[in-house]
Amino acid sequence: MSSHLFFLGCTVPVRGQNYELSARKVAERLGIKLIDEPDFACCGFPVRSSYEDTAFLLAARNLAIAEERGGDIITLCSSCTATLSEVSHRLRTDPDRLKWTNRHLKEIGKKIQHPVSVKHFARFLYDEIGIERIKEKVERPLTQLTIAPHYGCHYLKPSHLFGEDPEIPHTLDELITATGARVVEYEEKKLCCGGAILGIDEDVALTMAHKKLTSVKGEGADGLALICPFCAIMFDDLQRKVDSKFNTNFNLPILYYPQLLGLAFGIPETELGFKFNKVKAKGLLS
Template sequence: MRYAFFTGCQTPARLPQYEHASRLVLGRLGVDLVDCREFTCCGYPLRNVDQKAFLLSAARNMAIAERDGRHILVLCQCGFGTFKEAQYQLKGDTSLKEEINRLLGQQGLSYEGRVEVTHILSVLYHAVGREALNKAVTIQISGLKVAAHYGCHALRPSRITGFDDPIAPSLFDELIRITGAESVGWSEKLNCCGAPLTGVNDPISSELTRNKIRSGIAAGAHCLCTACPYCQLQFDQVQRRLLSEGRLEKALPSILYPQLLGLCMGIRGEDLGLKQNYINIDPIRSFL
């Protein structure tokens, strides 16, 4: 298994432990990640500002992967959703695709639609497979109750992303259960983390985050689990601010799935970047 590794912008700049943990875990599972210095922003920040620039940014990255004969593995759900949306629009509008390709041609590139874009959770579940993951897990984290946060951009719109059932998803829950942990049911499971509104409408953003955290606690979860930099930043850094302001009664640590899986594969927490998480996750490690 070999993929062009698209880390995106947020992960290297603000959440490097997500990239490090992913590289360690995927490497041990036989997934070959190829770095591409030519990759740039996926276009996500432009989606509601300039639709053509949004599509051009996404298409450029996909054209580079096509030129190199590789499919793309994405860490960020926003990036994943962006690429899938761009593929959908360009496939359905020939004149738009031709216009984008005229612009790409100035850089010697062309987008043909051959590249596959896959999120890390899908690679683990479908490409690596549950059997291989079960063999790789050497430490069962029994007793840990986890609130799986699916995120919005992987699940919806489902006809475009094709990630999982948008109403009753199970992929992430099954990946969590492979570690020996329990994936709990919780009322806010499929709701937004609040990240898209951070810096736009902070009161509503914070309220969405608080609702998610309180729901997880009410369900008996010991932690949240994410696979998106925006969601993790919301549940980690923003949660820390809410706690410091007295706007949350209790902390609910959030761990990235590659960190959780890595611990159960016997990888040291220091190597997985656990100390870089803002909310103390010692309560999670106590179950090992």
């Protein structure tokens, strides 16, 4: 059983319990040991646009803790993934930045020598577990379902760190296919969820979410699978708001990928946090 430090970030434990619950269940089935680390704090992403250095040090602090514990990091949130990965990469390739960082970390008695690696849970499943091993664990193939994948931004970018062409993403497609569900192509596959601009201009954000939901619904998808809590806020939490603004009635279930995978593994839906999904997925499961 491989063990990894589990980095939850701020949003998942508060607004994405279904994500966390299902990921823990799925990991258990796959023999991935996720270790909780109470010392982890903010990844740094929220202050990045205002204080680059502060964000960098927040991320570095987490990396230093992981290095002390001797483990690599698995994340659920795509923004945490990108922030921690970028900082880890920079520390590995820029000795001056590493020196600078350690000068500051010294004040809290921490140090980075070999920055740990950081992986998004979904990418970990794809790279380290592999589609074949996932398929072996599937007990209840979801052949009746047609699912649209939504990658979001920071799962793919910066692409030179993640090695997946953001113009032709494929890993989530393959992960969905592994559950037995049919993947649907849709026109707005690469469109942003709108979450990035939600705090500044809600109109624009909801318009983007609307565009995406329209495109997914138009292809007859039963649900939209995603892997980032911010994207889920846009499509799940705010779906009713989109509906009332645009006078629509999407009623499109939004699933975290581990929820979908959990179903395929035959884990009872009560254990996968479905009660936290805002758009009820009942019809989907029958």
